[in-house]
Amino acid sequence: MQIRTLLAGSAMLALLGGCAAGTQQDVGTQEPMTGPQTATYEGTLPCRSCAGIDLTVTLEGTEQSPDEARDFTLEASYREHPQNPPNERYEGQWNVLSGTANDPEATVYELTPDGEGQVYYFLKLDSDTLELVDPQRRRFENGETLRLNRQQSTAT
Secondary structure, eight states: OOOOOTTOHHHHHHHHHHHOOBOOOOOOOOOOOOSOSEEEEEEEEOOTTSSEEEEEEEEESOTTSOGGGOEEEEEEEEESOTTOOOOEEEEEEEEEEEOOSSOTTOEEEEEEESSSSOOEEEEEEETTEEEEEOTTOOOBTTGGGGEEEEOOOOOO
8 A cells, every 4th residue: 555645544544554453561650741841752653665754743842831832743754755755744732641541650642733634642651752652542563663762952
């Protein structure tokens, strides 16, 4: 199946459904996000028809910020895709959800884009690592390939 856009719901489900199955792994209690008001996470997701999808997620605000003060930007680009799709960029609000199917203490970030676009769910493994999970907040069997790592701030 060709993947035309990262954020089209059916394409995302087909990609992840073909690459992974749900798992019964648990994640321990998570500490709240601390430090700067901006955190950027990067990683490369698997892609059936390309060398990978480079994903950058920037979160503005903290878990303790009011809902309206939590914004995100998601940027995706495809490596060596035969159809050479354009880079994608989405902005919107992020929310903090409590619990997953296997861990009621886990923290999940729900990224909802303004306008059209797929809602994303990221499990907070620790302050430096997010893992893409399905809409029911279940981890995928190949979760280690769906992780984004926090980038160090370059502010002076």
